[in-house]
Amino acid sequence: MIAHDNDAGRDGPDDDYGSPACMIHLVDPASGALSDQDPRQQQDLKRWRSVERERLVALRRAIPAEERRGLSDRIARELDRLLGDLSGKTVAAYLPFRGEPDLRFWIEGLSVRGAIAALPVVVAPRSPLEFRTWSRGEPLRPGVWTIPVPAGGTLVTPDVVIAPVVGYDAACYRLGHGGGYYDRTLAALPRRPRIVGVGYERLALRTIYPQTYDVPTDAIVTEAGVSTR
Ligand SMILES: Nc1nc2c(c(=O)[nH]1)N(C=O)[C@@H](CNc1ccc(C(=O)N[C@@H](CCC(=O)O)C(=O)O)cc1)CN2
Numbered sequence: 001m002i003a004h005d006n007d008a009g010r011d012g013p014d015d016d017y018g019s020p021a022c023m024i025h026l027v028d029p030a031s032g033a034l035s036d037q038d039p040r041q042q043q044d045l046k047r048w049r050s051v052e053r054e055r056l057v058a059l060r061r062a063i064p065a066e067e068r069r070g071l072s073d074r075i076a077r078e079l080d081r082l083l084g085d086l087s088g089k090t091v092a093a094y095l096p097f098r099g100e101p102d103l104r105f106w107i108e109g110l111s112v113r114g115a116i117a118a119l120p121v122v123v124a125p126r127s128p129l130e131f132r133t134w135s136r137g138e139p140l141r142p143g144v145w146t147i148p149v150p151a152g153g154t155l156v157t158p159d160v161v162i163a164p165v166v167g168y169d170a171a172c173y174r175l176g177h178g179g180g181y182y183d184r185t186l187a188a189l190p191r192r193p194r195i196v197g198v199g200y201e202r203l204a205l206r207t208i209y210p211q212t213y214d215v216p217t218d219a220i221v222t223e224a225g226v227s228t229r
Pocket residue numbers: 050094095096097100120121122129144145147164176177178179180181182
């Protein structure tokens with residue numbers, strides 16, 4: 001625990017009888033989690049993440065479409081190598097947006113391999129995502145940020161979650177779009193799925209300065225291969 005301003009100047013005998021220093025400023029109002037960080041440090045971290053997100057999304061969007069297709073193909077091959085036989089498994093992936101790897105063909109192929117594909121749906125701000133089944137030809141509707149989401153589908157708990165990354169670090173933590181949606185979702189699921197982050201090799205960061213609410217992935221898959229914890 002680090003020293004805080006309200007600990008200062010307390011050196012008299014009264015301290016033995018006074019109320020303990022108020023710690024409410026260390027409680028994250030969103031999650032209720034007790035942080036081990038100073039609010040100013042948290043503000044700095046938020047700002048740093050926001051600057052990095054902008055930089056990395058720009059980097060990702062700058063990849064020409066044809067190169068992106070090639071990278072997405074290689075990511076799909078790496079996913080197959082990592083995941084192996086998926087028959088009987090429910091796999092949540094995503095439809096690409098803002099330069100994310102395009103895994104549509106891989107998602108569409110899941111049913112051929114006996115797996116069930118699902119897509120994330122934002123149901124409310126600052127709440128866990130829902131995963132709804134989807135297969136090729138089934139209707140989609142625009143969701144938040146106009147990302148298409150299943151118009152119908154069945155609510156499922158995935159065995160595997162393929163989560164797009166804006167950035168990732170050496171300890172397999174992911175930086176997302178800043179909504180905290182995947183973190184909230186993974187924290188709330190009844191059983192922990194296998195979590196695989198996907199992105200391009202160039203989105204690597206030394207660390208994302210993981211916080212207590214950041215849920216690490218089990219593996220990060222890029223066009224260059226798989227890194228695991
Ligand atoms: N393809 C794809 N689908 C996905 C995700 C994703 O990252 N990629 N998501 C992964 O989560 C969910 C949607 N995520 C969202 C994340 C943030 C905001 C949002 O409103 N962001 C704020 C900025 C937040 C900040 O930077 O502090 C905004 O744009 O105003 C909306 C949706 C579900 N579907």
